[in-house]
Amino acid sequence: MDMKVAKKKLALKEKYKLLTRDLGWEPSYQKKDDIYPYIKYEGIKIHDWDKWEDPFRLTMDSYWKYQAEKERKFYAIIDAHAQNNGHLNITDARYLSALKIFLQAISPGEYAAGKGFARTGREFPGVGTQVACQMQSIDEIRHAQTQIHALSNYNKFYNGFHAFADARDRMWYCTLPRSFFDDAMSSGPFEFMIAIGFSFEYVLTNLLFVPFMSGAAYNGDMATVTFGFSAQSDEARHMTLGLECIKFMLEQDPDNLPIVQNWIDKWFWRGFRLLGVVGTMMDYMLPKRVMSWREAFEIYGIENGGALFNDLARYGIRPPRGWDDAGKALDHMSHQFMLALYQYNFGTAFHTDIPTEEDMAWLDKKYPTTFNKYYRPRWEHIRKLKEAGTPYKNMGLAKLCQTCQIPTVFTEPDDPTQLTIREVDYKGDKYHFCSEGCQHIFENEPEKYIQAVLPMPQLFQAPLSGDLVAWMNWVGLQNGKDNGDYFGSEDQKNFDAWRDLATRNV
Amino acid sequence: MSTVFIALQANEDTRPIIDAIVLDNPECTVNRQPAMVKIDAQGKLTVRRETIEEQLGRPFDLQELQVNLITLSGNVDEDEDSLTLCWNS
Amino acid sequence: MALTSTKPYVGVPRDTVANFNGKQIVYTYWEQHLLFSTPYLTVVEPGMRFGDYWENVVKPLMQADPDAAGVNLAEVKWTMGKQDFTPNISATLAENGIVHKAQLCFRTPGVNTLLAAA
Numbered sequence: 167m168d169m170k171v172a173k174k175k176l177a178l179k180e181k182y183k184l185l186t187r188d189l190g191w192e193p194s195y196q197k198k199d200d201i202y203p204y205i206k207y208e209g210i211k212i213h214d215w216d217k218w219e220d221p222f223r224l225t226m227d228s229y230w231k232y233q234a235e236k237e238r239k240f241y242a243i244i245d246a247h248a249q250n251n252g253h254l255n256i257t258d259a260r261y262l263s264a265l266k267i268f269l270q271a272i273s274p275g276e277y278a279a280g281k282g283f284a285r286t287g288r289e290f291p292g293v294g295t296q297v298a299c300q301m302q303s304i305d306e307i308r309h310a311q312t313q314i315h316a317l318s319n320y321n322k323f324y325n326g327f328h329a330f331a332d333a334r335d336r337m338w339y340c341t342l343p344r345s346f347f348d349d350a351m352s353s354g355p356f357e358f359m360i361a362i363g364f365s366f367e368y369v370l371t372n373l374l375f376v377p378f379m380s381g382a383a384y385n386g387d388m389a390t391v392t393f394g395f396s397a398q399s400d401e402a403r404h405m406t407l408g409l410e411c412i413k414f415m416l417e418q419d420p421d422n423l424p425i426v427q428n429w430i431d432k433w434f435w436r437g438f439r440l441l442g443v444v445g446t447m448m449d450y451m452l453p454k455r456v457m458s459w460r461e462a463f464e465i466y467g468i469e470n471g472g473a474l475f476n477d478l479a480r481y482g483i484r485p486p487r488g489w490d491d492a493g494k495a496l497d498h499m500s501h502q503f504m505l506a507l508y509q510y511n512f513g514t515a516f517h518t519d520i521p522t523e524e525d526m527a528w529l530d531k532k533y534p535t536t537f538n539k540y541y542r543p544r545w546e547h548i549r550k551l552k553e554a555g556t557p558y559k560n561m562g563l564a565k566l567c568q569t570c571q572i573p574t575v576f577t578e579p580d581d582p583t584q585l586t587i588r589e590v591d592y593k594g595d596k597y598h599f600c601s602e603g604c605q606h607i608f609e610n611e612p613e614k615y616i617q618a619v620l621p622m623p624q625l626f627q628a629p630l631s632g633d634l635v636a637w638m639n640w641v642g643l644q645n646g647k648d649n650g651d652y653f654g655s656e657d658q659k660n661f662d663a664w665r666d667l668a669t670r671n672v
Numbered sequence: 673m674s675t676v677f678i679a680l681q682a683n684e685d686t687r688p689i690i691d692a693i694v695l696d697n698p699e700c701t702v703n704r705q706p707a708m709v710k711i712d713a714q715g716k717l718t719v720r721r722e723t724i725e726e727q728l729g730r731p732f733d734l735q736e737l738q739v740n741l742i743t744l745s746g747n748v749d750e751d752e753d754s755l756t757l758c759w760n761s
Numbered sequence: 762m763a764l765t766s767t768k769p770y771v772g773v774p775r776d777t778v779a780n781f782n783g784k785q786i787v788y789t790y791w792e793q794h795l796l797f798s799t800p801y802l803t804v805v806e807p808g809m810r811f812g813d814y815w816e817n818v819v820k821p822l823m824q825a826d827p828d829a830a831g832v833n834l835a836e837v838k839w840t841m842g843k844q845d846f847t848p849n850i851s852a853t854l855a856e857n858g859i860v861h862k863a864q865l866c867f868r869t870p871g872v873n874t875l876l877a878a879a
Contacts, residue, residue, distance in 0.1 A: 178752045207767050221748035224735065232738045239739075354765065372743050376679065376708070379742075383707035391707055395681050395742065402741045406748050413747075456706060470745050473674030477747070477759045506798035543875045544796050551825060562801030562822040565788050575798040583793050583876055585800070589842060589864055595774055596862040598788070611764045613772035623776040623786060626804045631782065 182223035187216070190293035202291045208354040210426075211419035215292030218414050222403055229301055233308070236396050240312055243392040248319050254668050257385045258453040259324070259661035260652050264381075265317055265390060266326040266516035267447060271343045272374070273313040274334035276397075278347035280306035282358055289355040298407050302363075305400040309393075316393040323664075324657050326515045329642025333515055336641040338564075338621035339443075339507075341571045345618065346440050350433075352614070356415065357429050363408030365433035368474065371401055372466040374444050381452045409474075416481040423482050432610070434486035435603035438495075439570040445500040446507065449529065450521065458532035459500045468493070488603040494579040497533050501541040502575045508548065509560035510573075513634075515643050517652035520549050540582055557651065566620045568597040569604035576600050592616065674759040676717050676746035679710040686740045688727035689719075695727075696720050708742055716758040717746070778861035785861040787854065789819050792868045793876050796826050800864065811857050812850035827874045838868045 176184070193201060205212070246252070256262070280303050287299030314330075321327035333340050350361035379394035412430075415422045445459030475485040508518045521529065526545065529537045551558045564573035578584045579602075588599040592612050599605040608615045626632045630640065638645050647656055678693070680686040682704065690709055694702060700713040711717065724732045734755055746757035764770050778785050785807050790800035801822050805814060815834055823829040839846040841863055848857050859865065 178750075204767070208765055221750050222735070222738075223750065224738070228735055232735065235739050376743055380706040380708060395707070398742045399681075399739060402744045403738070405743070409747065469675060470677075473676075473745065473759050476674055480760065502795075502798065505795075509796075509798060540795075540876070547796065547827065547875055558796075558825050560797055560801075560822070560825070562797060562799075562803065564798065565800045565802050573799045577795075583795070583873075585790060585792075585795065587790065587800075587864060587866065593774075595777060596860070596864075598862070598864065613764050613770055615772075616774040617772040619775050622802050626784070626786070627776075627780045628782070632804060 178223050182220070182225055185225040185227065186220070186223075186297050187293050189297075198291065202289060204289045204354055205291060208356050208425065210356045210415055210422050212292075212415075213418055215290075215295070217417065218292045218294040219410055220294050220298050221406055221410065224301065224403065226297070226301075233304075236399055237308075237312075240316075240392055240396045243388060244316055244319070247316075247389045247392070251668060252388050253320055253323050254661075254665050255386045255388070259657050260453050260517070260519060261385045261387065261451065262320065262324055262326070262657060263516040263518065263652070264378075264447040264451040265320060265387070266330075267339075267443065267451075268378075268390075269313065269317045269327060270330045270333040270337060270515060271340045271443065273310050273317075273330070274340070275343045275347050276306050276313065277310035278344075278351065279362055280304070280310065282347070282351045282362055285351070286355045286358050295411075302400075302404055302407060305397075305404070309397040309400070312393045312396055316389040319389055323660065325644065325655075326517070326648040326657070329515065332640075332642040336621075337515060337643075338513065338566075341619070341621055342443070343440055345571045346436055349436065349614070356425075359408065359411045360426065360429040361433045361436075363404065364412045365408075365430065365437045367401065367404040368408040369434060369467075369471050370437040370441055371405070372470065373441050373462055375401060376466065377448055377456055377462040378444060380456045381448060381454075384454045384456050385452055412478070413481075416478070416483070427483060428610075430483065431487040432607050435488040435492075435601075435607065436570060438488065438492050439572060439600070439604070442499045442503050442572070446503040449500040449532070450504045450518075450525075455528065460496045460532060463496055487606070491579045491601065491603060495576065497536040498540070498577060498582055501529075501533070501537065502577065503572075505541070505544060505548075506564065506573050506575045509558055510564060511650055512559055512645075513638075513643070513649065515641070515648040517650060517655050517657060519652040520552060521545055536582065552651075563622050563625075565598060566622050567600035567604050568615055568618055568620070569599060569608050571618060571620060572600055574598065574600040673715040675712050675714060676744075676757040676759055677710055677712045678717060678719070678744045678757060679708050679742040680737075681740045681742060682707055682709050683740065689724050689737070689740075692723040692727045693717070693719055696723050710742075713757075716756065718757075719755040721753050776862070781861075785854075787814070787859055787863055787865065789865045789867070791823060791826070792866055793873045794823075794826050794828065794869075796875055797822075800866075805854065807855035807859075808853050810851060810853055811848045811859075814854060815850065828869065828872045831872060832869055836869070838870070840866045840868075 283299045283303035283306060287296050287303055290296055290299065317327060334344060350358050353361065375394055375398045379391055379398060382390035382394060412426065415426055448455065448459045448462065475483065507514060511518045526542055548558045567574050576586050578586050586601055588602065588605045590597050590605060590608060597608060599608060625637055630637050643649060652658055680690060693711055694700060697713050697717050700711050700717060703710040703712065721732055721734050734750065734752065744757055746759050749756045781804065783806060784804050787803050787805055788800040789803060791797060803818050805818060839848055
């Protein structure tokens with residue numbers, strides 16, 4: 167690293183004070199309540215914004231310096247990747263499905279977080295909070311941009327990357343992260359901080375980025391490792407912001423505890439549902455796998471989350487409602503999710519495939535109590551159908567959860583043979599849920615969730631009125647190119663041909 | 673006692689930093705994973721600027737850690753000379 | 762529980778029956794047949810006879826399961842919502858009280874080739 171170390175004219179704490187706290191002022195001709203109109207209605211009581219601590223004490227001058235360094239590193243590698251046919255160095259083009267899901271479903275979430283933090287940076291009165299939120303907002307936009315840029319190299323060669331922006335708005339599986347972020351952004355600033363800053367960043371992003379980036383490294387994907395680590399280097403700061411925010415709320419007033427606890431309960435469950443997709447990518451979509459979803463969750467969910475909730479117990483915080491159900495779901499969720507993605511793969515802008523015998527042996531090793539017993543028979547039957555020339559497609563389409571918008575694929579926590587069926591009558595209509603957790607979230611705020619634009623019911627309303635071809639055009643899905651089984655796809659043929667050419671002189 | 677951890681990218685910048693962390697926290701566990709190094713410790717872990725500078729052979733601003741940091745766990749306390757991670761329980 | 766909001770807040774539901782051009786959603790789920798990841802989402806006319814719904818809508822969707830051929834409508838046990846339910850197969854869905862977004866489940870006890878006994 168060739169960064170010049172600044173001469174220490176000011177101590178860190180002093181510099182932070184001057185470049186952050188001292189940027190604020192007391193308004194003289196406007197009322198504070200008019201300047202910050204959204205700060206009281208959620209019921210959170212704050213008595214002294216100066217008690218807000220930013221343990222990193224990062225000031226804007228240092229921020230720009232380090233971010234610029236990260237960008238230089240990022241582009242050096244992205245250029246090398248593009249110049250050296252990096253796309254042919256991945257283990258197998260099956261791996262690209264994970265990247266397509268990442269680009270369609272996760273990168274837009276980064277952008278949404280950017281918008282959300284820009285807003286909270288404006289809505290919070292404390293200067294320390296404003297600066298930290300603004301930095302995070304810029305980070306999140308940088309993440310979205312670097313991810314799109316890195317993956318654009320793959321878009322030159324493979325299907326499924328081209329319409330990610332339409333997919334973000336319209337694709338059925340993308341509405342799940344989208345509804346997560348829309349739910350957070352339509353909440354007040356404090357709830358947003360718990361949703362994204364605490365639950366998502368602190369409790370859950372480790373599961374998203376750390377094993378996934380190691381997975382990218384394992385699978386020879388230099389582009390993704392690079393954007394992943396470049397983004398991840400900001401995450402420690404984001405996590406710390408989330409943790410400081412929750413401690414700040416709890417220390418400011420004892421009345422804040424039940425409100426905060428309720429948000430933790432809600433956002434833990436929403437985040438857990440969202441990250442089920444990541445579990446599926448880890449267990450099924452990486453040709454070379456690093457660790458199972460279960461193993462990752464043991465380290466970053468159970469051990470790390472457990473440590474956090476033990477620490478917060480001194481404020482009266484208990485582990486989130488749904489924590490036990492989450493533990494019971496670990497051995498099932500990735501299999502249930504992947505089976506769903508496969509049977510609806512005529513409607514996905516990525517490829518799926520039936521696990522090979524070797525894949526299934528690995529899954530059995532990682533999920534010894536469940537895979538062979540419950541999921542292997544289904545996969546073997548699906549393979550038989552394919553070999554018989556009648557590949558399995560479920561044209562029944564999926565029932566979706568009104569809260570998380572995921573197809574209701576999950577089983578009862580204590581009985582993996584029974585699908586969870588939950589319905590609520592509200593104002594003369596029926597609403598359905600994938601779990602106790604999602605039903606509970608709906609019942610707390612039904613007026614919010616009855617507005618959910620659920621892709622499957624929407625498909626049967628005007629203007630699509632059930633026309634699947636019109637739907638494909640609308641979501642940017644090229645039938646026969648982007649969707650279906652990986653084996654026999656254009657991506658498979660091209661990758662095999664190009665890799666062959668790359669190693670021979672024909 | 674809960675585990676705190678810090679994870680850094682595995683590269684030439686972080687090699688001396690990791691060595692320094694191990695010197696300052698002899699009880700810690702170093703997990704070398706693909707492209708990253710995760711250092712676990714029971715309850716508390718301290719990263720000291722001086723030790724890094726000795727390993728690196730040049731002055732080091734602790735905030736440079738930001739460039740190669742992947743993730744951490746625990747309450748953070750940082751000043752010019754050290755960064756400490758700890759759980760209070 | 763009410764939504765916390767700065768002013769009165771009323772949501773507009775997106776999936777009311779009026780939006781389905783005279784049709785309605787019926788969810789049907791074959792218990793313990795998890796080759797089908799979720800209940801089938803079907804969109805049908807409320808005037809359709811239950812027997813036709815079974816024969817022309819549900820049965821074609823069941824075919825991928827090895828047990829499908831052996832299922833006899835006369836022996837199937839039904840629930841709707843949480844209640845046991847005995848459909849009149851010559852009456853319409855509406856006459857059977859199957860409303861928009863109703864959840865039907867049917868059981869074929871002892872027939873579950875792809876599922877290990879719990």
